[in-house]
Amino acid sequence: MLNQERQASRFSQRLFYVTAIILISVLILAAGFDWQISQFFGNMNDPIATTFQDIGLWTSPLVVMLACNIVAHAGVRASNWPWYVRAIAVVGSTLFAGYELWSGYLKYAMMMVLTSVKDIQAGKPMGMANSDGGSLALPGALSISLFILLYVAVCGVAQYWLARKSDDDLQHLVRVALVAALVVLLADTVINTMKTTWGRFRPYELLAGDPTKYTPWFHINGADGHMSFPSGHTETAALSLLFPLFVDRKNARLQRLVFWLAHGYGIAMAISRVRILAHFTGDVTTSLVIVWSVILLVTTVANLPLVNWVALPQRKSSKSTQAASPAAE
Template sequence: MNQKESRFLGILFGAALLLLIVGSFADLSIGRALFDQNSIYGNIFQAYMMFPQALIPFIAGASVFHYGLKHEHPLGKAVMTISGAGFGYWSIWQGVDIWMSYTTSSLDNIKNHKPLGAAGNGSGEQVVYSFGLEALITLLLTLIGLGITYRWLANKTTEEFKYLLMVSVVAVAFIYLSESIVDISKANWGRWRPYEVTEVVNGSKGHFTDWWVINGKNGHRSFPSGHTIAGAAALFLPFYVDRKNIKLQEILAYAGLIFAFLMAFGRIRIGAHWMTDTMMSILIAGLTSLLLTKMMGLSFIEKAEKEMNMDMEMSKDMKSDMKKGMMKA
C-alpha cells in the first residue's frame, strides 16, 4: 500500500471510527439536536442522492457493452452488447424507481400537510406512479449514459478493457456484498429510527437503544444506514480511472469520501438514522471495497512516479548490499 492510498484510507477509517465513538456516547442528543424532517438538504439526499449505487453497476454494464461492440466474433458481440446494455438499463431502473417513489411520496406529504421527509417513514402505504414514465426515463438515461461512456471508452485498448472488465466484476461484487451486509444487519438489529423515538409512528412510540444492542427481528431497521451504503458506493469511482492518471484517482477518491459523509449527515438531519448507523455503513463500505480490491491487486490511488522511483532505488540498494554481503562471505 503506497503513501497516497494509506493517507486516504487513514482519513476514511479514522474519521468514521472517531464519529462512531462520539455517537456511542451522544447518539440521542445529536439526533434530537439535528432532527428536522422538513430539511431541504435532508430530503434532497434522501430522494435523489443514492445514485452511486446505480451508477457503479451501470458503468460495469457499459464497459461490457462497449467491449462487445469491438468483439470480432458475431456471437460474442451479440451476447456482450445485449447483456451489457440490459444490465446497465436494469441498474439505472433501480435509481429511477427510488427517485420516483420518493418524489411521489413527498408530493403526497405536501398535499396532506405532513413533514416532507415523512416520505421515508415506511408507513407501508403503496405509492402509485406511472410505470410507463419510469421505463421511458430509464431508457433515456441509459442511452445518454451509453453515449457518454462511448466517448470515454472508444479508444481503449484490449488490455485496458480487460482491466475495466475485471474492475466491473469487483464493483458489482462490492455493491451487492455491502448491501447484503447492511440488509441482514438491519433485519436482525431491530433498532428504532430517530423519528420513531421522537414521535408516535403507526400508533406507537419506539425507544432508544445503543448501536451495539441487538434487539432481534422487530420490523425496525435503523442500523446500519442503507442510504449511506448507497452513497458510499462512490468510493469505487477511482478504480475506473486510467491507472496512470493518479491525480484524478485522488480527486475521485476524496470526492467519494466527502459524498459519503454528506449523505450520512443528510440521514441524521432528516431523522432517519443515528450517527452510529451512518458511520457503520461507511466502515462497511470501506472495509468491503478494500478487501475485494486488494484480493485483485487493485489500489484506490496508484503510486506516484516519484514514489515508484524511490522504491526502485531502495530495491537497487538492497540488492547491492546483498551482493556485497555475499562477496564478503
C-alpha cells in the same frame, strides 16, 4: 522510484489510520449519545437533506451500469470469445443495466419525490418519506420517458468513452467492472442482512411514537420490521468510492479528484441522513465502515488500487527536475 513508492505507501497508510480513528471515535461517541445527537441536530424539513434522500441514490446504480456497459462493449469487441459468450455478455449486460436503472434508482427516486411533494401539500414534514414498505402508483408515460432518457444518456456516453479505449485499457476495465460489481453485491448483502437482523427503530419513529424503544447501535433486536441500522442511503453513497477505478490509470490527478469527491459525497450523505432523522449517527457510521472496508479488501486482493498515488510525487519531482535543469546549465 523506490522512494516514491514508499512515500505513496506511507500516505495510504496515514489516510487509512486517520479515517479508521475518526470512524471508531464517532462510533464510540454514538454508543452513548446517538439519541441526544438526533434530538439536537435533526430537522425533517431540511430541503438539502430531503434532496439527498429523494434523488441521491444514483451512485451505486451508476457503478453497476458502468460495469454492464464495459462487459457489453468487451463482448462486442472480443472476437476471440465464443459467439454465445459474446451474446450473453451483450444481451445480459444491456438488460441488467436497464433493470438496475429502473429498480435500483428511478422507481425509488420518483416514489420519494412524489411522496415529498404530497407531504408538503398536506402540511407534513418534507423529509418524512420512507421506503420501508412504501408504495406509490407512478404515472406510466412519465416513468417510461425518464427511463429511456436516462438509459440512453448513460449508455451512450459510456459507449463513446469505451470506444476510445485501446484493447489493453478495455481488458483492464473488464477487471474493474467485475471487482466493482462484486463490491456492490457484497456491501449490499451485508447491509441488508444487518438491517433486517438488527431491527432498530428510526429516530423519527421514536420521536413520533415511544422513545423507550430506543436501543444503542450495538444492540440486536431481531427482525421486527424496523431497519434503521445500518444506513442504506449511506451505503449507496459510500460505494461512489469505486469511481476512481474507472478513471484512466495514467491520469493520477483526475483519480485523486474523483477519490476525494466520492469520499466527501459519502460523508455528506451520512450527515444528511442524521439531519433528516432517518438514521442515527451510529447507523451511518457503521455503513461507512462496512462499505469502505469491503472496497479496501476487495481492491487490495484484486491488486486494483483506487488511486495511483505513486504517479503524484513522480510528476512533482519531474517538474522540479525540469525547472532546475536550466539553472544548472
